[in-house]
Amino acid sequence: MMPVPAHDILRPAAASLQRNALRSVLAALGIAVGVAAVVAMVTIGRGSRAQVDAQISQLGMQLLTLRVGQDTRGGKGAQIEAKPMTYADVEAVRGFQSELQAVAPIASASVRVVSRQANWVAAVTGADNEFFAARRWELASGRIFSGQEIQAGRSVCIIGATVHDRLFGGGAALGETIRVKSVPCEVIGVLRLRGQSGLSQDDDNTVVMPLASYQRRILGARDVQAMLILVREGIDTSHMKSRVEELMRERRRVADGQDDNFHVLEMRQLAETMAGTSRTMTALLSAIAAISLLVGGIGIMNIMLASVADRTAEIGIRLAIGALPRQILAEVLAEAVLLAVAGGLAGILAGVGLAAAARGYLQIPLIVDPAIVLLAVAVSTAIGIVFGYVPAAKAAKLDPVEAINRE
Amino acid sequence: MSPILRDGEAHRHVGADCSAPLIRLEHVVRAYGRGAAVVTALAGVDLTITQGEFVAVVGPSGSGKSTFLNIIGCLDTPSSGRYRFKGIDTGTLDVTGRAMMRRSSIGFVFQRFHLIKRASALDNVELPLLYQSVPRGERRKSATAVLAAVGLSQRQHHTPDQLSGGQQQRVAIARALITRPDLLIADEPTGALDSVTGAEIMQLLKQLHRERGTTVVIVTHDPSVASQASRTICFTDGHIKPEHFDDAGSRT
Numbered sequence: 001m002m003p004v005p006a007h008d009i010l011r012p013a014a015a016s017l018q019r020n021a022l023r024s025v026l027a028a029l030g031i032a033v034g035v036a037a038v039v040a041m042v043t044i045g046r047g048s049r050a051q052v053d054a055q056i057s058q059l060g061m062q063l064l065t066l067r068v069g070q071d072t073r074g075g076k077g078a079q080i081e082a083k084p085m086t087y088a089d090v091e092a093v094r095g096f097q098s099e100l101q102a103v104a105p106i107a108s109a110s111v112r113v114v115s116r117q118a119n120w121v122a123a124v125t126g127a128d129n130e131f132f133a134a135r136r137w138e139l140a141s142g143r144i145f146s147g148q149e150i151q152a153g154r155s156v157c158i159i160g161a162t163v164h165d166r167l168f169g170g171g172a173a174l175g176e177t178i179r180v181k182s183v184p185c186e187v188i189g190v191l192r193l194r195g196q197s198g199l200s201q202d203d204d205n206t207v208v209m210p211l212a213s214y215q216r217r218i219l220g221a222r223d224v225q226a227m228l229i230l231v232r233e234g235i236d237t238s239h240m241k242s243r244v245e246e247l248m249r250e251r252r253r254v255a256d257g258q259d260d261n262f263h264v265l266e267m268r269q270l271a272e273t274m275a276g277t278s279r280t281m282t283a284l285l286s287a288i289a290a291i292s293l294l295v296g297g298i299g300i301m302n303i304m305l306a307s308v309a310d311r312t313a314e315i316g317i318r319l320a321i322g323a324l325p326r327q328i329l330a331e332v333l334a335e336a337v338l339l340a341v342a343g344g345l346a347g348i349l350a351g352v353g354l355a356a357a358a359r360g361y362l363q364i365p366l367i368v369d370p371a372i373v374l375l376a377v378a379v380s381t382a383i384g385i386v387f388g389y390v391p392a393a394k395a396a397k398l399d400p401v402e403a404i405n406r407e
Numbered sequence: 408m409s410p411i412l413r414d415g416e417a418h419r420h421v422g423a424d425c426s427a428p429l430i431r432l433e434h435v436v437r438a439y440g441r442g443a444a445v446v447t448a449l450a451g452v453d454l455t456i457t458q459g460e461f462v463a464v465v466g467p468s469g470s471g472k473s474t475f476l477n478i479i480g481c482l483d484t485p486s487s488g489r490y491r492f493k494g495i496d497t498g499t500l501d502v503t504g505r506a507m508m509r510r511s512s513i514g515f516v517f518q519r520f521h522l523i524k525r526a527s528a529l530d531n532v533e534l535p536l537l538y539q540s541v542p543r544g545e546r547r548k549s550a551t552a553v554l555a556a557v558g559l560s561q562r563q564h565h566t567p568d569q570l571s572g573g574q575q576q577r578v579a580i581a582r583a584l585i586t587r588p589d590l591l592i593a594d595e596p597t598g599a600l601d602s603v604t605g606a607e608i609m610q611l612l613k614q615l616h617r618e619r620g621t622t623v624v625i626v627t628h629d630p631s632v633a634s635q636a637s638r639t640i641c642f643t644d645g646h647i648k649p650e651h652f653d654d655a656g657s658r659t
Binding site: 008015019313314317318319320321322323324325326327400401404 | 477480482483502503506507509510511514515517521522523524525534535537538539543582583586
C-alpha cells in the first residue's frame, strides 16, 4: 500500500492547529522557551569563546609569564616575602635562546601621566624592545627604542592608544613631552590599538619606557618584577616552563621541598582553564535546557491528549470509513511534530534575537552556528515524535464503534 | 493480509452472480462483559445474505441489531462462531485487516450522518479515498461524480452545518459509495429525518441498489421502510425470528 502523501497529512494537521490557535501557541511555548534558551546560550557562548580565543591568540599561546611571589590565583599560596629579580636573571633566561623567541623583563606601576592638555592615570611599564615582540604588539606610528636609549635609560616613551586619546585627544603626539610622575619624557611612538581584552584591564592604557629609566626615575630600584617569555613555535611551553622554573629555583636558591618564591604562568594553561570553565557552563546550561524541553514535551503530550479526546468521534468515523490505525497514528504524530517544530523554529528566532541583544552588552561577536540550528530542529522533531506517540497510539487504538458514538 | 483485500476492484463486480453468498454467519455469538455480568447481544445467529439483496433488519432496541451490523461491517468480531465476508473468514483478520476490508468493500451510513463538521461536502466524500492514497485530482473527480449521483452537485463546498438533514445524509451516502463497496450498511438512515425527507433517502438507496447492484443492509424501526426491502430480518433477544419474505422474495 502506498503511504498517504505527506501534504495530505500535514495540511489537515496544520488546519487543526490553526483552529485551536491559542491552545497550540501555549503548547508550543514550552518548546520555544527551551530552544530559545539553548540557542541563545550556545550562541552567546560561541561569541564569547571566539572573543577569548582571539584575545589569547593575540597574546600568543606560546607566552609564559614569570613573576616573583607565589601564584595567588584561586586563593592558594600565601603572600610571602620574595626578593625581586635582577637583570642577571634576565640574562640567565635568555640563555635558552634556541627555544625562546623573546624574553622581556618588565616592571610596572600605575602612575599619573600629564600632558599639556590633560592628566590621566596609566599603567607605566619599564621594558626593552623585546616587550613588543613578546606581546606581539606593533606601533601605529613612531619608532621603538634605540639601543642607546635602552642602554642609557633615556627619558623617552611609547604610549598606548588610550593614553594617546586621553592626553592628546588622538591628535599629534610624536615629539611631544609628557610628564610621567614628574619625569619629563618624550613620546617617540604610539602603539596599535589592542581593544578591550577581558583578561586584564585596558591593555591600551599604557606607557612603555626603557627599563633602566623606569627603574631609576620612577621605581627608584633596579628590580625586575616579571619576565614575559615567548617560546618559539613548535616548542612545548610546559616543558619550557619546567626548565625556567628549574633555573630560577637554582638562581634563587630554593631548597628541595621548599615552596617556590616565584611562579610561571602559562598562557596555554590559562586558555584551557577558560575552555574548561565554558565546558562546565555548557553542561550546566544543557541540563537546564533539557529540563525545559522535557516540560515543553509534556505540554505537547498534554495538548495532544486533549485534542484526541476532543476528536474521539471524528477519529471513530475516520476508522469506520477506512482509515488504518497506523494512518490515524501518523495524523496525530504529524500534528505533534508540527507543533513541536513550530515551537522550535520560534525558539531559534527568539534565541538568536536574545544573543543579538546580548551582543551589545557583552561586546562579543554574534556567531550563529548552523549546527545548533539543525540540532534545535532535530531535537524539536524528536520531542514531537516522542511526546506525540502516546496520544497518537491512543487515537489509533480507539474502537471505532465506541468512538463514533461519543459525540 | 490477503491479496483479495489489496485489490477490491477486481472482486467487486463478482456481484453479477446473484447467488454468491456475500455474508455468511455461522452460530455467531457476541457477548460483552464477563462472569455474572455477561450480556449476550447475539446468541447464535445463522444467516446468509447473497450479492445484490436489499435487506431490512428490524427489532426492538437491545435485540442485537446494532451488534449484528457491527459484526457484518467488520467493526466488531464474534465472541464465537464464524463470520465469512466474501468467502473470507473475518476471524483471521487483525485490526488492520478489518480496516482494509472496510475500506475496500463496505460503506457505512449512520443515523446521525457522522460527517466531519468542518470539512466541505466534497472533502467528506473524498475522505475514504484519501486513506487509500488516491491522488488529489482523482479524488476530486470521483467525489464530484458521486455527489452528482446523490443529487448534490450544487452543494459541493457547503459544510455539514450549511446543509439540511436530508442533504447531510446524501453526503454520507455519497461518502459510503465512493469506494464502490460490495456492501452498504445503513443504520437507521431515516431515523433523524422527517418522513418526506426519509422517503427521499429511501428512494435514493433503492435507486443506487438498482443501478449499481450494491448489497444493502438497512436497520430500521419504521415498518414503511422495512416494507420496501426485498427481505426482512427480525431480531429478538439476540436471535433471528424465522424469516418471512414479501411477494417479491425469491426464497421459500
